[in-house]
Amino acid sequence: MQPVLHVEGLAKTFHMHHLDQRLHAFSGIGFTLHAGEFLLLKGANGVGKSTLLRTLYRSYLPRSGHVWYHTAEGRIDLARAADVDIALLRRREIGFVTQFLIARPRVAAEEIVAEPLRQAGIAQPEALSEARRWLEEFGVKRDLWRAYPTTFSGGEQQKVNLARALILPQRLLLLDEPTASLDVNARAALVRRLADLKAQGVAMIGVFHHPGDVAGLVDRDIELKSEEIDGHVDI
Amino acid sequence: MTLQELHIRAAALQQLPPQLMTTPPLLTMTAISKRYGDVTALQDVSAKVYPGEVLGIVGESGSGKSTLLRMMNLEDIPDEGDYRLDLPGLGGNLFHLDRLERRMLCARQIGIVYQNPHLGLLMNHSSSGNVAERLLIAGERSFEALRARARDALDASEFPLARMDARPVELSGGMQQRVQLAKAIALEPALLLLDEPTTGLDVSVQALVLDTLKRLQRDRAITMVIVSHDLGVIRTMADRVMVMRRGSVVEEGLVDQIFQDPQHAYTQQLVHAKL
Numbered sequence: 001m002q003p004v005l006h007v008e009g010l011a012k013t014f015h016m017h018h019l020d021q022r023l024h025a026f027s028g029i030g031f032t033l034h035a036g037e038f039l040l041l042k043g044a045n046g047v048g049k050s051t052l053l054r055t056l057y058r059s060y061l062p063r064s065g066h067v068w069y070h071t072a073e074g075r076i077d078l079a080r081a082a083d084v085d086i087a088l089l090r091r092r093e094i095g096f097v098t099q100f101l102i103a104r105p106r107v108a109a110e111e112i113v114a115e116p117l118r119q120a121g122i123a124q125p126e127a128l129s130e131a132r133r134w135l136e137e138f139g140v141k142r143d144l145w146r147a148y149p150t151t152f153s154g155g156e157q158q159k160v161n162l163a164r165a166l167i168l169p170q171r172l173l174l175l176d177e178p179t180a181s182l183d184v185n186a187r188a189a190l191v192r193r194l195a196d197l198k199a200q201g202v203a204m205i206g207v208f209h210h211p212g213d214v215a216g217l218v219d220r221d222i223e224l225k226s227e228e229i230d231g232h233v234d235i
Numbered sequence: 236m237t238l239q240e241l242h243i244r245a246a247a248l249q250q251l252p253p254q255l256m257t258t259p260p261l262l263t264m265t266a267i268s269k270r271y272g273d274v275t276a277l278q279d280v281s282a283k284v285y286p287g288e289v290l291g292i293v294g295e296s297g298s299g300k301s302t303l304l305r306m307m308n309l310e311d312i313p314d315e316g317d318y319r320l321d322l323p324g325l326g327g328n329l330f331h332l333d334r335l336e337r338r339m340l341c342a343r344q345i346g347i348v349y350q351n352p353h354l355g356l357l358m359n360h361s362s363s364g365n366v367a368e369r370l371l372i373a374g375e376r377s378f379e380a381l382r383a384r385a386r387d388a389l390d391a392s393e394f395p396l397a398r399m400d401a402r403p404v405e406l407s408g409g410m411q412q413r414v415q416l417a418k419a420i421a422l423e424p425a426l427l428l429l430d431e432p433t434t435g436l437d438v439s440v441q442a443l444v445l446d447t448l449k450r451l452q453r454d455r456a457i458t459m460v461i462v463s464h465d466l467g468v469i470r471t472m473a474d475r476v477m478v479m480r481r482g483s484v485v486e487e488g489l490v491d492q493i494f495q496d497p498q499h500a501y502t503q504q505l506v507h508a509k510l
Contacts, residue, residue: 017500058489060496062248082253083475083489084285106446
């Protein structure tokens with residue numbers, strides 16, 4: 001079977017110029033992920049699990065290694081692909097779910113959720129009705145659908161965020177502690193949605209503070225170990 | 236190259252040319268250099284903007300960001316460099332166009348919103364007249380059509396139509412920016428240039444104007460270049476970011492990468508100063 005993702009020797013280092021210090025986040029990461037597989041990242045706090053997710057998504061630039069992503073047009077190395085290619089994949093195939101919503105002023109919750117469908121070319125009425133379905137599913141009160149999430153509580157914002165992130169099935173989904181700050185019902189809705197996406201063949205890599213939430217979905221796990229901070233580096 | 240720069244390059248991998256993006260860039264600027272007397276305004280600056288994309292340009296005053304934007308608007312010509320827009324009927328370096336050709340190209344294909352509304356508007360003519368002027372340059376002559384199209388553009392810019400005959404001098408700063416925006420988009424240009432479009436506005440008004448820009452971008456997929464020293468504006472608007480300093484590009488990347496994992500010492504300083 002063709003893999004979705006094949007990672008080889010991936011390493012990330014932060015260079016903090018004002019301290020003249022290098023922070024090695026991780027190195028030598030390698031794994032292969034197939035369609036419909038769920039990979040859990042494990043390890044102590046601060047070991048670099050979220051950093052690895054962000055490096056795969058290219059919010060962080062890797063120092064070395066390869067992230068081969070297989071598309072219909074052949075494979076592309078996400079570690080060094082052009083920014084415009086990454087932007088294109090993020091619109092169509094690779095999703096990232098965090099616990100933080102970047103709400104914009106004066107944009108209603110249902111419009112924020114519908115946006116990925118609009119960008120994929122789906123007409124406004126259909127996109128909005130699908131958005132409302134997911135707001136309902138995640139337990140956002142009906143009165144709030146037309147309201148601006150900038151004023152919502154953390155938990156309600158998170159539900160809007162999840163509805164938006166999961167409305168359009170992607171080929172690869174990166175999950176950065178999506179269950180944090182969720183109530184029981186929303187957590188159950190999230191796990192149902194993830195199981196559904198997995199069954200549709202979406203490949204997933206996740207970090208979970210309480211891995212028990214997704215125990216039934218995990219196929220494999222990777223344990224990350226801590227690396228040392230270099231002292232001052234002579235240039 | 237200094238040792239420090241070598242170090243930065245070693246810390247991240249060199250990017251490959253686009254592989255999946257098969258549409259050519261709408262805007263391509265190559266090796267732009269410009270001096271004013273002893274001052275180097277731009278030094279070997281290159282930029283590409285793809286259709287539907289928003290490129291943000293950040294940097295402090297004197298970094299060359301506004302000079303570069305004025306060149307994209309063909310208001311200024313560099314000492315060296317090449318500028319192309321991938322549009323039907325256009326070939327070759329746009330800096331070689333004569334005055335009239337430049338004027339027509341700008342009227343039809345390039346819209347601009349300046350920080351200072353005096354640069355973009357006739358302050359004592361009606362708002363609708365300001366928008367219609369752009370349509371007149373492009374050859375529209377029927378009064379009814381002029382008024383209808385000016386009204387549509389003002390409406391799309393979320394300008395209150397009851398005030399469409401008010402003169403910009405009577406309007407608030409936020410409303411003046413909406414008139415500029417209506418004028419800029421009246422002919423549905425291929426490229427929209429924004430030079431500090433919300434600087435100097437109250438924070439709440441700034442948010443409303445940014446929201447209008449976002450809406451336009453989403454509904455019409457207009458290609459935009461936005462220059463601002465305000466990182467919040469860039470973070471809200473841009474897909475990709477170019478960081479400029481002293482006339483050169485120090486770093487370029489996806490907006491989240493520039494803010495979360497800046498590579499260059501100057502960008503790190505800029506981003507951390509904000510947070």
